[in-house]
Amino acid sequence: MISLQHIYFAYERGPYLLKDLDMVIENGDYISVVGENGSGKSTLIKLILGLLSPSSGKAVNTFHHCAYVPQRFETLNSQFPITVYEVLNCYRKVLHIKDKKLIWECLEQMKVADLKDRLIGNLSGGQCQKVMIARALIGNPDLLIFDEPSTGIDVKSQMELYPFIRQLNQKKNITVVTVEHNLKFAIHNSTKMFHIVGGHGHFCSPADYIREYVSDTIGREADV
Numbered sequence: 539m540i541s542l543q544h545i546y547f548a549y550e551r552g553p554y555l556l557k558d559l560d561m562v563i564e565n566g567d568y569i570s571v572v573g574e575n576g577s578g579k580s581t582l583i584k585l586i587l588g589l590l591s592p593s594s595g596k597a598v599n600t601f602h603h604c605a606y607v608p609q610r611f612e613t614l615n616s617q618f619p620i621t622v623y624e625v626l627n628c629y630r631k632v633l634h635i636k637d638k639k640l641i642w643e644c645l646e647q648m649k650v651a652d653l654k655d656r657l658i659g660n661l662s663g664g665q666c667q668k669v670m671i672a673r674a675l676i677g678n679p680d681l682l683i684f685d686e687p688s689t690g691i692d693v694k695s696q697m698e699l700y701p702f703i704r705q706l707n708q709k710k711n712i713t714v715v716t717v718e719h720n721l722k723f724a725i726h727n728s729t730k731m732f733h734i735v736g737g738h739g740h741f742c743s744p745a746d747y748i749r750e751y752v753s754d755t756i757g758r759e760a761d762v
């Protein structure tokens with residue numbers, strides 16, 4: 539469980555971006571964090587991960603291992619000559635995990651074991667995202683955080699990717715928090731939406747989110 543209470547956050551010399559924000563992430567949740575560009579979604583994720591500290595307020599985290607799946611190539615130079623296996627093996631070493639078998643298990647779980655010798659920079663967006671999820675699974679996380687998992691990925695790959703994320707949540711009981719611009723997938727997959735407006739955040743169900751914020755057209759497309 540993560541509990542954020544009365545969180546205020548401002549970047550250096552800036553105004554408060556997040557104001558009196560409360561958020562509870564319970565075990566088993568699949569939460570899509572939504573809001574306009576610049577509303578503070580990625581900042582909230584960094585606060586959850588402990589990469590930023592709140593200006594004031596209280597944060598409690600009882601998850602055992604939180605893993606982060608970055609936006610496509612956010613942390614990766616696509617020209618760097620490193621294979622899929624090497625990417626996972628480096629992460630295994632960073633986590634001081636001895637068992638190399640875990641690499642295979644995680645690649646197989648995401649159905650990308652056949653890509654093990656491919657250069658990471660030569661993969662398609664969808665393949666790369668699955669490899670990055672496999673990498674995150676190496677630490678056996680109980681919380682998985684995504685930053686816009688569908689960015690740079692075509693619709694067909696998106697349709698393949700989200701069922702994997704949902705399976706991890708439902709079958710492996712991994713709590714999922716994801717920043718989403720893709721409302722259709724957010725509404726279809728998440729159990730809760732966390733909407734940031736004007737620095738404040740509030741939870742609502744996907745159905746309520748459609749009723750309150752989404753036009754009839756998108757609502758019908760989402761078919762919730």
Ligand SMILES: Nc1ncnc2c1ncn2[C@@H]1O[C@H](COP(=O)(O)OP(=O)(O)OP(=O)(O)O)[C@@H](O)[C@H]1O
Binds near residue numbers: 552555575577579582
């Ligand atoms: N390191 C930083 N220093 C100063 N300001 C920052 C920093 N990082 C982000 N900001 C500012 O904070 C605001 C919120 O940024 P953030 O990336 O959290 O928003 P977001 O909701 O994730 O946006 P988007 O939907 O465009 O990805 C923006 O105005 C951004 O310019």
